[in-house]
Amino acid sequence: MTKRIFTAIFAVAISIFAACLVLIMGVLYNYFSVMYETEIQNEAQYISIAVQSAGEDYLNSLTPSTNRITWIDSDGTVLYDSRADLPSLENHADREEIKQALETGVGESSRYSDTLSEKYYYYALRLDDGTVLRVSNKQYSVISLIAVMAQPILLVAALALILSLILAARISKSITRPINNIDLEHPETADTYDELAPLLRKISFQNKQIQLQIEELSRKQQELATITENMSEGLLVVDERTDILFYNTSALKLLGTDKVDNNQSALTLNRSESFRKAIDKALNSQHNEQLMKLNHRLYQLIANPVHLENSVAGAVILILDITEKEERDKLRREFTANVSHELKTPLTSISGFAEIMKNGIVKEEDMQHFAGKIYDESQRLITLVGDIIKLSQLDENTIEMTKTPVDLYNVIDSVTQRLKHLADKQNISIEINAEHISVIGVEQILDEMIFNLCDNAIKYNKEGGKVFITLDEQNDGIHLSVRDTGIGIPFADRNRVFERFYRVDKSHSKEIGGTGLGLSIVKHGAAYHNAIVSLNSKINNGTEIIIIFNNVK
Numbered sequence: 158m159t160k161r162i163f164t165a166i167f168a169v170a171i172s173i174f175a176a177c178l179v180l181i182m183g184v185l186y187n188y189f190s191v192m193y194e195t196e197i198q199n200e201a202q203y204i205s206i207a208v209q210s211a212g213e214d215y216l217n218s219l220t221p222s223t224n225r226i227t228w229i230d231s232d233g234t235v236l237y238d239s240r241a242d243l244p245s246l247e248n249h250a251d252r253e254e255i256k257q258a259l260e261t262g263v264g265e266s267s268r269y270s271d272t273l274s275e276k277y278y279y280y281a282l283r284l285d286d287g288t289v290l291r292v293s294n295k296q297y298s299v300i301s302l303i304a305v306m307a308q309p310i311l312l313v314a315a316l317a318l319i320l321s322l323i324l325a326a327r328i329s330k331s332i333t334r335p336i337n338n339i340d341l342e343h344p345e346t347a348d349t350y351d352e353l354a355p356l357l358r359k360i361s362f363q364n365k366q367i368q369l370q371i372e373e374l375s376r377k378q379q380e381l382a383t384i385t386e387n388m389s390e391g392l393l394v395v396d397e398r399t400d401i402l403f404y405n406t407s408a409l410k411l412l413g414t415d416k417v418d419n420n421q422s423a424l425t426l427n428r429s430e431s432f433r434k435a436i437d438k439a440l441n442s443q444h445n446e447q448l449m450k451l452n453h454r455l456y457q458l459i460a461n462p463v464h465l466e467n468s469v470a471g472a473v474i475l476i477l478d479i480t481e482k483e484e485r486d487k488l489r490r491e492f493t494a495n496v497s498h499e500l501k502t503p504l505t506s507i508s509g510f511a512e513i514m515k516n517g518i519v520k521e522e523d524m525q526h527f528a529g530k531i532y533d534e535s536q537r538l539i540t541l542v543g544d545i546i547k548l549s550q551l552d553e554n555t556i557e558m559t560k561t562p563v564d565l566y567n568v569i570d571s572v573t574q575r576l577k578h579l580a581d582k583q584n585i586s587i588e589i590n591a592e593h594i595s596v597i598g599v600e601q602i603l604d605e606m607i608f609n610l611c612d613n614a615i616k617y618n619k620e621g622g623k624v625f626i627t628l629d630e631q632n633d634g635i636h637l638s639v640r641d642t643g644i645g646i647p648f649a650d651r652n653r654v655f656e657r658f659y660r661v662d663k664s665h666s667k668e669i670g671g672t673g674l675g676l677s678i679v680k681h682g683a684a685y686h687n688a689i690v691s692l693n694s695k696i697n698n699g700t701e702i703i704i705i706f707n708n709v710k
């Protein structure tokens with residue numbers, strides 16, 4: 158803008174200067190011409206008076222002057238000329254000024270030289286004797302005038318040029334300074350030209366609009382960030398060139414990277430076939446789901462295309478860590494297979510015994526024995542099905558029993574009474590060291606847990622062994638311990654005994670009526686009550702299982 162104003166001012170100044178110059182030259186030219194002609198006319202008057210009285214003698218006595226003086230007879234013959242030799246001069250009768258003078262007494266004319274650079278002015282007066290006296294001289298033409306004045310003109314032009322440059326620069330800067338000084342953040346405070354007031358008001362209004370929109374946008378972005386950052390699922394948005402447009406921290410964590418550069422392709426985050434396939438298919442407008450294994454974990458990729466004006470503008474990829482879910486599914490599948498297997502064994506026995514009885518092969522005296530076998534196997538089935546039901550209830554979290562304060566002493570007391578018969582059979586003594594301590598929980602589940610622990614402590618004990626049940630409150634919670642002096646659990650099996658249907662010695666366990674689900678129920682029951690289970694065991698020495706309840710009372 159400054160440049161344009163500068164150019165405009167400079168152009169105007171130079172144009173005005175040029176116009177003035179032309180005008181002044183015109184006026185000067187006119188002034189000098191008039192003055193010059195008057196001078197010649199006056200001289201012609203003087204000389205004509207002198208010639209009339211003194212004749213040619215006066216002309217001959219004249220000192221050479223700048224003007225040319227010619228005396229011409231009435232027929233046009235040149236009688237005298239101050240510049241040229243008479244014989245060389247032709248008859249002047251046809252000259253304009255001579256003709257006029259002969260006719261009217263006075264004549265004048267101007268003529269240019271052949272080159273046009275010189276102009277001659279002629280003034281003629283008719284004398285009383287009919288002769289004509291003519292005075293003439295070279296007059297400045299416009300070109301010669303300019304040539305004569307070139308030096309001062311150039312000097313003035315140079316000065317005008319410099320002055321115009323300086324003034325134009327200063328003026329243009331002073332015009333633009335208030336505009337440049339406008340604070341566009343706060344245009345309403347600007348002290349500038351009145352003409353700019355509407356524009357500044359508009360800018361101020363738009364500033365406020367932009368501010369509001371930015372606030373709205375950042376609020377939405379904040380909302381989105383809060384949602385996506387709190388997602389455990391990874392979220393990735395890519396454009397049609399697979400460049401990452403958006404990601405959340407979980408996505409980077411799951412893909413095992415810690416930073417993303419600008420315009421980085423998502424394909425550089427993970428080189429696996431399934432990841433590439435998910436993005437490629439989504440960018441080809443196909444919803445698709447892929448499984449991806451990474452660092453011993455299993456991820457599900459859900460990729461969807463993003464459509465914009467009927468074309469795919471990018472893709473959204475959701476990354477879910479399904480390792481645990483997959484493991485649970487696997488366990489469930491195994492559980493189903495195990496359940497079928499476990500149910501099949503007693504059912505096969507029952508069916509076998511019943512078939513023999515049906516065919517009448519069994520002797521009368523063995524009948525009771527076979528019926529007893531069928532009864533035992535049915536009991537085993539009932540216990541198994543009961544355990545499976547309890548476990549799946551705990552597993553699915555479908556139990557809607559309200560938790561109430563449960564006195565664990567009472568539960569221990571009830572359980573030991575029910576198991577007294579079994580303990581007596583093996584000559585096992587049970588020692589209880591407990592106080593009346595309550596926990597918030599479901600009595601039925603707590604009963605089942607303690608029963609299973611005590612049942613195992615008797616079942617896997619030795620003849621004449623001992624079972625110690627202690628209940629006390631310690632710093633980290635309520636400790637319930639069931640310790641026996643039994644066969645113990647090998648170190649390698651300590652974690653596995655809590656798995657469903659896992660038995661250290663399968664045949665022994667089955668023999669004594671174990672389902673392989675007792676400790677699983679203990680583990681799930683403990684989790685249901687936010688309790689921790691720990692196991693200490695020494696082969697041939699005994700086992701201690703401790704449940705620590707920290708949801709005290």
Ligand code: ADP
Binds near residue numbers: 614662667671
């Ligand atoms: P089960 O119905 O077979 O007893 P559990 O889930 O209760 O099933 O126990 C799993 C396995 O852990 C048992 O088969 C047994 O081998 C072992 N076990 C459990 N409790 C004890 C214990 N107190 N002493 C020794 N082994 C035990």
